[in-house]
Amino acid sequence: MLDGAEDAEGAKVAVLARDITPLGSDITVSCQVLSVRQGGAKGSLPICARADENTGASVGFVTPETTRQKPASVDLAALAEATLKVRAEARRPIG
Template sequence: MIGIVGGAVALILAIVAVIAMLGSAAKNTGFPEARFTLSVPKTLLNGRYELAQDLSGSAGQKVVDEADGSWDAKVDGAAVGQYTLAGDASAGQIVVSGMYGRFKEPDLSRNNMMKGAGEGEGAEVAVAPEDFHPDGSDGITVTCEVLTKTQLGREMTVPVCAWTDANTGASVGQITTATMTQDPSEVDLDKAAATTLQVRSEMRKAIE
């Protein structure tokens, strides 16, 4: 599948861009309690996607480093993973670029995440960000957009969604053989938002 690795890298760098936009140091007050973290499980979406690469210690460390001193975020760690459908990268992939800690302004962080994804190298926003509240979201907003990314002379359609709550945030890009060549306006973002909410439920872990 042409361009999937490049798309994965673009999504990872989008998280770094989010942290870079979070502002400078300010008073260490008003942060929510740390109650949840993010993990990188061996599978996602009820076992259909298998972990291909855990990049939390490499690309993820950039998230932690660049977040130091941000006025509205105390980032404790990152969770960055690349997953393949039934272990077959040519069938489909999911890339999750996430962070966990304490976030004063979840809506700001989520919107910045989407903006950062749209500013990735070779990417253009084909469908503007839209907010969703899938069944079971319990008040969590999932924002989704559709990007087109040109690589090796081919244009690829990539739906990207993101959430941020008081303790966790991530962008989720899902690339399949069906959506890769789909007209951006025809991408089912309601379904993409529901998928992102399920990813959140499988990666988000309570601190004991």
């Protein structure tokens, strides 16, 4: 799911993707950090992804904190946990 993220203009992989299984979970999430440059500004863009037999999703974390962090200092484990929270919210029954 993360392949090709660096193909966006001004983006390159700063931290290679790694698989993370958050504590207490049986779901593995892949996370990486891109270094992005746009309009003269440079920042970090952490992205996590997960997929199973029939669904998949990528979550980009764009916050003032993450964009200012050096790529190597981004807490990918915490973002993997946040990705699972997004997954849980998306899987709630309608109604």
